[in-house]
Amino acid sequence: MAHYLVKRSAQILLTLFVFLSLVFFIVNAQPGDVSSFYALNPDIPPETRERMQDLFGVNDPLWKQYLVHVRNTFTGNFGVSFSHYPRTVADIIRERLPRTLALFLTASVISFYLGFALGKIIAWRRGGWTEYTSTIGGVTLYTVFTPWFGLMMIWLFAFRAGWFPIGKFLDPVLWRDAPTDANAIFNRMILSAIVVSIAVFALFAVTAKRRMAHSRLIRIGGLALSALAVAAAWFATGTGYLAWDILKHMILPVATLTLISFAGTMLLTRNSMLETMREDYVMAARAKGLPEKDVRDRHVARNALLPIVTSFVFSLAFAVDGGVIIEQIFSWPGMGQTLVSAALTEDLPLAVGAFVFVGVFVLIAHLAADILYVYLDPRIRY
Amino acid sequence: MHYMTRAGAVRAVDGVTFSVERGQSLGLVGESGCGKSSIAISLLKILPDSARILSGSILLEGVDILPLSEDEMREYRWKRISMVFQAAMNSLDPVYRVGDQIIEALELHVGSAPSEAVERVRELYDLVGLNHSFIPRYPHEYSGGMKQRAIIAMALACEPAIIVADEPTTALDVIVQDRILREMRKVRDALDMSMIYISHDMAVIAEVSDVVGVMYAGRIVEFGETKDVFENPIHPYTRALMSAFPSVTGEKRELATLPGEPPNLLAPPSGCRFHPRCPYATEECRSQPPPTVRRGVHWADCWNPPEDQSP
Missing domain, CATH: 1.10.3720.10 (MetI-like)
Structure with missing residues (x-):
């Protein structure tokens, strides 16, 4: 099993590399760049557009961009979003x-x-x-x-x-x-869902293994109980x-x-x-x-x-x-x-x-x- | 028992009567497609959706199980009548441990506690000659012969009154086959159970059964004690089957083959069902159902039986 996992992980990395390259070239195949949007905007002079292109590095030759892209991706750096500047893509x-x-x-x-x-x-x-x-x-x-x-x-x-x-x-x-902001609430919601699913899953596993009587009742009761507990916790925090x-x-x-x-x-x-x-x-x-x-x-x-x-x-x-x-x-x-x-x-x-x-x-x-x-x-x- | 098909009703088992005493074993022999397995699944009432039992009765220890409901029938299955399946290779559920599959039946019928059930499985494995270490293994880890033994152990689990063994050894090589047959016989004698063996293999039937029924086209055409049937067969079909099998001890001879195939049971032949393939067929055979020739308990349905050669 361990041997298999190592082999599969290597395969996954290789596949990911091929995928990355394909995605990069296909996305870059479309004409124009992020500055094209401002081409018709009279408030933005051509110099500004050029500075923008320099900033984002879109004037570099494609192979150079590609190398930077691959290096960055494998080091976990997905770069900065052009349209949400200066937020990072990862963010x-x-x-x-x-x-x-x-x-x-x-x-x-x-x-x-x-x-x-x-x-x-x-x-x-x-x-x-x-x-x-x-x-x-x-x-x-x-x-x-x-x-x-x-x-x-x-x-x-x-x-x-x-x-x-x-x-x-x-x-x-x-x-x-x-x-609090929506993301914090939402992350806590996901955490709650994970807690409930783990509880229910454990209950399923135990009732199935022991072949208990009324297993359905125990499962549904357990689901209701854990959901109620989580809901109570939520309303307690306001x-x-x-x-x-x-x-x-x-x-x-x-x-x-x-x-x-x-x-x-x-x-x-x-x-x-x-x-x-x-x-x-x-x-x-x-x-x-x-x-x-x-x-x-x-x-x-x-x-x-x-x-x-x-x-x-x-x-x-x-x-x-x-x-x-x-x-x-x-x-x-x-x-x-x-x-x-x-x-x-x-x-x-x-x-x-x-x-x-x-x-x-x-x-x-x-x-x-x-x-x-x-x-x-x-x-x-x- | 009939199969309802789009082309009409296939009369797979038609007018068959037999009985098995306690401790006795009955062999049913015949070509493929003559209704042997249909009898087996009828006895447990595990018919496919297309099959119907239209009339008759199946008496199990004096109780007619035919009119029983599914719920009532479940009480009989495995506890009173169990089965060793034709395709033993595929009769074990691949995703459960073999031991657990036997325990499943034990918990259901005997209501044994888990520890007792495990103990019982050990006994059963001893009985059929399987190593205890295989109890918690999965079916794919067993060899063909071991699966067959496990299936037999499972059939014995609830100590049924009767076991139906449908081609129990067909998929095995002769050496394993011989060992398993010997063990089945030993177990049967030890537990005083009745057995119904179903096989197309005359040699297997001769070895394991006390009485034999020869089936052709949904009917039993000849029935009697094994010795009588094999030494003095009456029906031409039985004789044809016998001459198609080699004898190890007997003189060398050309094996006779029986030309043709069993008839289409959508429309069985008139008169004697064997007449289209019978070398002795006469006008009567074509038009009239044959009379029963009796020689003691040994009988056969035939118009032109050979002379009685028994001493």
């Missing part, structure tokens, strides 16, 4: 990445859970109304034109019903007198209303993302289940006299999980670039928006930096999938 990404991750990880996990549960049911009971409604509904949502669907969700639930805010990350009026504000802004985009993506997992689960159900060990499990639910969950679903996890982990990787469309529609200040605006304003360091982060996450996710597989499938050893 901007540090602010935007958690927002994107929170949104897309939540949506991915919910849609995975929903898709897996539904796929399990429709594979087991074929031909029922559950199968028809969830398949037709799921596929419709899966193939629907995303911008239209996002706008419809906003129109329906934010504009007409008024249940949720229309886009954005927070409500500026509410935050004017806030004691910043609960701010966290609630951010949470309220998250609900609609998360719901939209979940609805458009759960059908993928659902159909994959269904097919994987149907394939696994033909296996001999499933017939053996039934012959052993196990209740249907145990056959389905412990034997069929457990084995059907393997290919589904692969697709899930890869989808997580792409959560980093955060669906440009969804972030635009919900005015969510995450990586997707950052990418688009960086590309539009010729902010090359920011664009390249954002791309590099996407690449790093994809590579890490692949490694994570490989490691996860060792735990899911005892046949796999490295």
Whole structure:
């Protein structure tokens, strides 16, 4: 395993280097530079533009820029954003990445859970109304034109019903007198979510291992209890209303993302289940006299999980670039928006930096999938 | 038992009657596709969705299990009747330790505490000749023969009254096959269990069973004590099967093959189902179902039985 990890890490570095180079040259292939925006501005004389070009080093030959870029990236220096000058790229990404991750990880996990549960049911009971409604509904949502669907969700639930805010990350009026800034609150929110997930995960592991009675009750109770404890902690510190504000802004985009993506997992689960159900060990499990639910969950679903996890982990990787469309529609200040605006304003360091982060996450996710597989499938050893 | 297909009902098992005494072993032999495995899965009622048992009865210790609900049937599965599967290689769930898969059945039916269950698994491993160190290992770490032994250990776990062994040794080489058959026989004698062996291999059946049923096209065409059936076969199909197998001790001879294939059970042949392939077929065979020829407990359905050669 250690040998494998070393080998894979080396591979990852190599892949990252190739990726970096590609991204750099593709981004630099677009005409003009950051100063082109000011070409038509009468207040900025050509001398100023030249000084700007010198400052950002965009007049250097490309190979020199490339060498500087590679050296800087591997030393962890992503440079300074042109359009947010003098903020560094790392600083901007540090602010935007958690927002994107929170949104897309939540949506991915919910849609995975929903898709897996539904796929399990429709594979087991074929031909029922559950199968028809969830398949037709799921596929419709899966193939629907995303911008239209996002706008419809906003129109329906934010504009007409008024249940949720229309886009954005927070409500500026509410935050004017806030004691702390949004990033600090948001980071604490992420920490809370991590604490709750660890608690729930531990509970799942313990109940599954001990095969406890009422395991479902214990799990749901544990989830509710830890969520309550965290909520209580928030309101005790007096910043609960701010966290609630951010949470309220998250609900609609998360719901939209979940609805458009759960059908993928659902159909994959269904097919994987149907394939696994033909296996001999499933017939053996039934012959052993196990209740249907145990056959389905412990034997069929457990084995059907393997290919589904692969697709899930890869989808997580792409959560980093955060669906440009969804972030635009919900005015969510995450990586997707950052990418688009960086590309539009010729902010090359920011664009390249954002791309590099996407690449790093994809590579890490692949490694994570490989490691996860060792735990899911005892046949796999490295 | 019928399979409902788009082309119509396949009558995979049709008018089959047999009984097995306590401690007795019955062999079912026949070509592929003649309904042997269908009988096996019918006995445990683990039929695929397309299969239906339309009529008849399956008596297990005096109880007809056919009308039982799924919940009631679960009580019988494995506890009273268990099975050694045809594809033993794939009958163990690859993601769980083999020991845990046996314990799963024990906890369900015997309700044993974890420590007792582990103790029982040790006993079972001794019984089938597996090393204890393999209990916490995964199926892919077992060899084919070991998997087969583990499967047998699993089938024995709840001390069932009867075990159905569907081609238990087909995928193994002859040496391992022989050892496993011997051990199965030993275990059966020790625990006084009944067994139903299903195989296409005449040699295996001859070795392990007290009584034999020869199946053809969804029916038992000949039935009797193993010695009678093998020494004085009545039905031409049995004789054809016998002559297709080499004898180790007997004289060298050309092996006879049986031309043709078993009939399509969507529309079985009229009269005797074997007549299209039977060298002795007459007009009667084509039109009328054959009568039963009885020689003691030994019987066969045939129009033109050979002379009784038994002393």
